[in-house]
Each structure stands twice: as C-alpha cells, then as structure tokens.
Amino acid sequence: MLIIGGGPVGLMTASELSTHGATSIIVEKRSPGDPSEVKCNHVASRTMEAFRRFGIADTVRGAGMPYQHPQDVAFRTSVLGREFGRIPIPSTASRSQGDGIGPDANWATPEPPHRINQIYLNPILERHAESMAGVELRRSTECVGVAQDDDGINATLVDAGDGEVSQVRARYLVGADGGRSLVRKTIGATFHGDPVLQHVQSTYIDAPGLYQAMSARPAWGYYVFGNERQGHVYSVDGKRKFLIHTYLSLDEVEAESVDRDAAIRTILGGGKNIDYSIISTQDWTARRLVADKFREGRMFIAGDSAHVWVPMGGYGMNAGIADGLNLGWLIGAVVDGWADASILDAYVAERQPITDQVSQFAMTHLEKITAADVPGTLDVDGARGDAAREGFGRLAYDLNVQQFAASGLNFGYSYGESPIIVDDGNAPSYTMGTYVPSTVPGCRLPHVWLPDGASLYDRLGEWYTLICCRGDDGEEAQAWADELQRQTSLPMDVLSLSGVALPDSYTSEYVIVRQDQHVAWRGPRLPSDVNAFAARLGACTCDTAPEPCKGAEIPAEILSSSR
Incomplete structure (x- = not known):
C-alpha cells in the first residue's frame, strides 16, 4: 500500500494495515522536526476506542494539556470578561478517577473523548506507526504523479532535499493528502457542496500571563460573544499557548482586511495590558464539501481528500481516521487472503453516506449558531444584563453541547447499506x-x-x-x-x-x-x-477456499520501490 499524506489519517491507515500483515509506505512532505499544523483540538470517543485497541489511548490522554486541567467550554463576553455559561467537561484526572461531571461523563464507552491539539497528537501517531512492522514513513518527500493499471499503482516521488526522483510500485493507493489532493484529482473526483460558509482568521499565540489575569475558573475552550468581535479561543498547552479563531463578518471577506492584533485583543479582553506574541497564523474558510466518488479502481481517497466541512468538534479529522481504519481493515482482508477485491466495494458504501450525513449536521449546526441573536446587553450591569446573560447562556449551552458531547456523531451512524x-x-x-x-x-x-x-x-x-x-x-x-x-x-x-x-x-x-x-x-x-x-x-468464493483467494499470493503491498 502507498499512502500519500502523513497526518493522522494516513498514519492510522498504515497502522491498521500493519495489524493485518500488510506493508505500506507513507509519503509526507513535512521534514523531520517540522511541527504539525495547529488544528483539531478534539479526539472523538470512537477514535479513542481505536487508540485503545492500538495500545496508545493512555499515551494520548497524557499529552497536551496538564492532567488536572478542566476541558470545559466557557461562554464569555471576552476571555477576561463576564462568564454567562459553561459546558462542564471532565479533566483527564477526573475521568480516570470516575468522578467527572458533564454531558459526556457517563457515556457507555471504555474511552470517552479527549481534548488534545494535533501538534501533540501527530508525533504520538508517527511514533506508533513507525514502531509497527512493515510501515515506512518517508518524510521530506512529495508525490508528483500516480497512475494505475490492472495489477497495481505506479507513483513518482521527489525528495524535497536533493530533488532525487524515485519510483514506487504498489498494489493499492490511499490519498490522505488533504483538500488539494493529487489523488482526488487523478481519479476525477469532484467536490460538491458549499464552498464558502464563513471566513476565519486563525492565530496561534503565546500569552504567558493570560491565565493569571483570569478571575473565573480556567477552561479548555472559550466562546466569546462580544459586541465588537466574536470568536473561539482554545487552550493548547494549558499553560500559556492558545489558538484564537476570529470569525469575520460578511463584509470582511479577506482575512488581511482585519487588524489581527486589534481583533485578538478584543477577543481576549484587557486591551493593551495583555502581553502576547504570535507563533503562527493559518487563516481558513469554513466549507461543506464532499467528493462525488471515493474510489477509482485501486485508488482511494480518505479524510480531507474526500470531505471538507465546518470544523465543529474536530470531526473532520475523526471522520478521516474512521475512513482510514475502515479501508485498512478491508484491504487487510484481501492481503490476508480470506476476501477477494470485491470486498473493497464496502468502503464507498459505508463511508461516503456517513461523511455526507456528518457534513450536513455540521453545516446545519453552524447555521443555527450564526443565526443566534447575540444580545447587546451581555456586558452591562444590572437586571437587564443579568437577564440577557441568563437567557443567552442557556441558548449558547443548548446550541453547543451537541458538538462537544456529540454522542450521535460518535455512536449513532450505521452501515446498513453495506454489501457485507x-x-x-x-x-x-x-x-x-x-x-x-x-x-x-x-x-x-x-x-x-x-x-x-x-x-x-x-x-x-x-x-x-x-x-x-x-x-x-x-x-x-x-x-x-x-x-x-x-x-x-x-x-x-x-x-x-x-x-x-x-x-x-x-x-x-x-x-x-x-x-x-x-x-x-x-x-x-x-x-x-x-x-x-x-x-x-465478504469471504471469497473461489474454488480453492479456504486457501487464500486467487490474486492474494502477493503478501506485501509495496511491490517494488527504487530511490
């Protein structure tokens, strides 16, 4: 198997394949030591259940924020302003002790959700994948061309350091190469949906004194509803680093048209008294896009290559991991020899309808939040302010508890239309x-x-x-x-x-x-x-059963590789 993209989706696909005896090469453009993108702050319960199977759930829970740090979501007029609502989400310590309180504290699962940014998660998944038999991670490498024939895949790779060109011949190909996917374009798949739902200015900052300036109990997420500016702030390390999403109005189409520093200081509160520095920026547009096909012959797409939607609750990454695990299990069945290639039809039948459903849920949720009328009196003293904060606090809770305690997205979807x-x-x-x-x-x-x-x-x-x-x-x-x-x-x-x-x-x-x-x-x-x-x-029905099916005699997925 050749996997293009060394993010969580590609890494977990390779890990799944390894458990079933299949070999894989992961091609990743990032160089060794390059940090992962500062995105996706939430690992869903179903993903944590998979991490448990791989033996890394405890490692994931021990990374990122401190063990005792609450993972609540607080609703405030600014990060340092008035708080008028909160979704309680247990800390890692509370979950381990069984005394957590919150809407997901009593879910019927061995592994509840966990809040961790991808800059901490990706290295864990990299180490895990590289520790598994038959997995090779080629960093600083770009795939510049792929083609297939009846028997396999031909891919051309370029080393980013010395420009050396290499050829790989593989049995199957998975494109986990993001929204601009080469593989998606190669198979002729087209995105359909809503290309622009919202523009967001995203900034990763170091604010060493922010926690000390807070009067309210710390949280993991801060939803800011201010008269001048609205946005979300997520604690990345539980100490001093935060990710700020500034939501732009319809007339602020271009992110650079907004004064970034002024927007950040408005969302944080405290004006010029807050000392912070920018670590990185990554502005983005919220979309709802799903590819019209996930497969062409021996080529498959997964994760952002196949679907891009509003990043509610981190379910883009989590759905992508589910894609990869599903596909790895199915291809593993072919490599193991108990199924023939027809079982691979289940991937599209199972995953494509689910991603479309989830994208619709996320878009509808965003529309409800956007349509909410934020009172102009949230930050005033007296009875009018109290009434506004109480009423809007209930509304903010009801709207957002669904994405932060999304039992339906974790456990509710079904593969009833699958051929197996x-x-x-x-x-x-x-x-x-x-x-x-x-x-x-x-x-x-x-x-x-x-x-x-x-x-x-x-x-x-x-x-x-x-x-x-x-x-x-x-x-x-x-x-x-x-x-x-x-x-x-x-x-x-x-x-x-x-x-x-x-x-x-x-x-x-x-x-x-x-x-x-x-x-x-x-x-x-x-x-x-x-x-x-x-x-x-899905078992093969060839005449030699229970011997391996015809065509399964090639035990490894990488047929040849030259560098």
Whole structure:
C-alpha cells in the first residue's frame, strides 16, 4: 500500500494495515522536526476506542494539556470578561478517577473523548506507526504523479532535499493528502457542496500571563460573544499557548482586511495590558464539501481528500481516521487472503453516506449558531444584563453541547447499506447529540463492561467475532465456527457472554461483530448454509477456499520501490 499524506489519517491507515500483515509506505512532505499544523483540538470517543485497541489511548490522554486541567467550554463576553455559561467537561484526572461531571461523563464507552491539539497528537501517531512492522514513513518527500493499471499503482516521488526522483510500485493507493489532493484529482473526483460558509482568521499565540489575569475558573475552550468581535479561543498547552479563531463578518471577506492584533485583543479582553506574541497564523474558510466518488479502481481517497466541512468538534479529522481504519481493515482482508477485491466495494458504501450525513449536521449546526441573536446587553450591569446573560447562556449551552458531547456523531451512524452487512431492520435515527444504542446490523455494538473489568471491545477478534448473548456458553457456537472455517475462508472468533448482564439493546441470541465494532449480523439461531453466509460477509468464493483467494499470493503491498 502507498499512502500519500502523513497526518493522522494516513498514519492510522498504515497502522491498521500493519495489524493485518500488510506493508505500506507513507509519503509526507513535512521534514523531520517540522511541527504539525495547529488544528483539531478534539479526539472523538470512537477514535479513542481505536487508540485503545492500538495500545496508545493512555499515551494520548497524557499529552497536551496538564492532567488536572478542566476541558470545559466557557461562554464569555471576552476571555477576561463576564462568564454567562459553561459546558462542564471532565479533566483527564477526573475521568480516570470516575468522578467527572458533564454531558459526556457517563457515556457507555471504555474511552470517552479527549481534548488534545494535533501538534501533540501527530508525533504520538508517527511514533506508533513507525514502531509497527512493515510501515515506512518517508518524510521530506512529495508525490508528483500516480497512475494505475490492472495489477497495481505506479507513483513518482521527489525528495524535497536533493530533488532525487524515485519510483514506487504498489498494489493499492490511499490519498490522505488533504483538500488539494493529487489523488482526488487523478481519479476525477469532484467536490460538491458549499464552498464558502464563513471566513476565519486563525492565530496561534503565546500569552504567558493570560491565565493569571483570569478571575473565573480556567477552561479548555472559550466562546466569546462580544459586541465588537466574536470568536473561539482554545487552550493548547494549558499553560500559556492558545489558538484564537476570529470569525469575520460578511463584509470582511479577506482575512488581511482585519487588524489581527486589534481583533485578538478584543477577543481576549484587557486591551493593551495583555502581553502576547504570535507563533503562527493559518487563516481558513469554513466549507461543506464532499467528493462525488471515493474510489477509482485501486485508488482511494480518505479524510480531507474526500470531505471538507465546518470544523465543529474536530470531526473532520475523526471522520478521516474512521475512513482510514475502515479501508485498512478491508484491504487487510484481501492481503490476508480470506476476501477477494470485491470486498473493497464496502468502503464507498459505508463511508461516503456517513461523511455526507456528518457534513450536513455540521453545516446545519453552524447555521443555527450564526443565526443566534447575540444580545447587546451581555456586558452591562444590572437586571437587564443579568437577564440577557441568563437567557443567552442557556441558548449558547443548548446550541453547543451537541458538538462537544456529540454522542450521535460518535455512536449513532450505521452501515446498513453495506454489501457485507446482513441488514434485518431499520437502524435508529440519530442527531449530532443523540442516538439510541442498537444491535441492528450496521450499528455500533453497544458497549458492555465484563465481570473481569475488561471492555467487551477488548475481547473482539481481528476480523469477525460471534457473540453468544445468552443461553449458549460458547460450545455450540464454537462448533459452528469450526465448521465455518473448515468449509470457507471466513475467519471467526467466538465469545460467550452467557451470564453477563446485557443492556436491553441486546435482543438476539447471537450477534456477529467486526473488529471496528459494527454489527454484521444477528439472529436467534446460527445460519445453516455456512458457504452462502461466509460469502455474504465478504469471504471469497473461489474454488480453492479456504486457501487464500486467487490474486492474494502477493503478501506485501509495496511491490517494488527504487530511490
């Protein structure tokens, strides 16, 4: 596999491939030591669940802000001004002690969300990917051309240091190369949606005395609703570094038309008394764009290459990681030999509809926030000011708690239209902030803590796991799984939950779940025709089953590489 782009999406795609025995080269333009972009301050719960599987969740939680620092979002007239509302979000320490308070404190998950900027996250993911077998990260390297034939991919790479040109021949290609993706353009995919929703002036600053100047309790995020200027401020290190998003009005189209220093000082409050310095700037435009196709033959796109939308709650990065993990699992099945290339059709069927749904949620959410009428009396004394702050504080909470405690975006989406999901009913609907746990095929398997303190997810196998929900202590299920694997190529682990108190959402005797926690099938009894069933879940149907499928004899994804 050749992966263009060494951000979180590309790194996690390579990591997933490695767990299934596939090799990969990641091509990244940044040089060793170059900092990551200061963006995406939120790792979603589903992403943290994946990090748990890779053994890096605790490392991620220990990076970035101090362990005790609250991850709240505060609503203020300026960072140093009046506070009129707050979304409580537990610190890492509070979560570890089980005493956290807030709208996501009691989610049914082994890994709740975490706030960490990408400048701290990316190095962790780089170290993890490079520690895995078969992963090579080529920094200071740009891919300048790709092409495919019936058997693989040809790519031309250029070393940024000496200009040396190299050729790579790979079996598949993933473009995780951002909004200007070479791979997206190569496959002829086109972005559709809303190219301009809002202009934002973004500034990364060092303000050593800002915390000391605050009278209110520190937070992770500050939503500033001022009469002169509105914006968001996020703590990056919990000490002195902050990321400031200044939201521009419609007549401030060009970011440079706004005095950056004046805007920053207005949002921070305190005027000239606040000492700060600019570390970097990265102005951007909020968009809602989704590619009209995610694949052409052996070429795939993921992350910002496939979808760009309003960065609400960091779900652009998190959705991109979900893309990469999904694709890595599917390609891994082909490399492992139990599936043929037709299983790769599931990537588009599963991920493209979800990214479109999430982008619509994010855009609608932005429109609601933008339409909110900010009272002009938020910063005045007396009864009028008190009433304005109380009323708008409730509105600000209700609007924003959905993105910062987005249980629906984390757990609610379903792959019911996938060709490797045996659909048997309608998945419950979900919103950005709400969902109904369900074992309907395509849904995320509801979480359960096991009697030994482990998460149910910790017990899932590499491919498929047959779960005995009640009655069967695993003996009958194991006999069925043994017969399945004698006759077919489909890998199947068995896990009995007999005697475990399960939530009401577990309505079937048996559930088969994938490694990514999506239910593939459920039923009151085990299927009698194991060959037909295995084919339905993506197993190859070639005459040599259960031997590896035809075309799977090439064990490595990088067919050749010259430098």
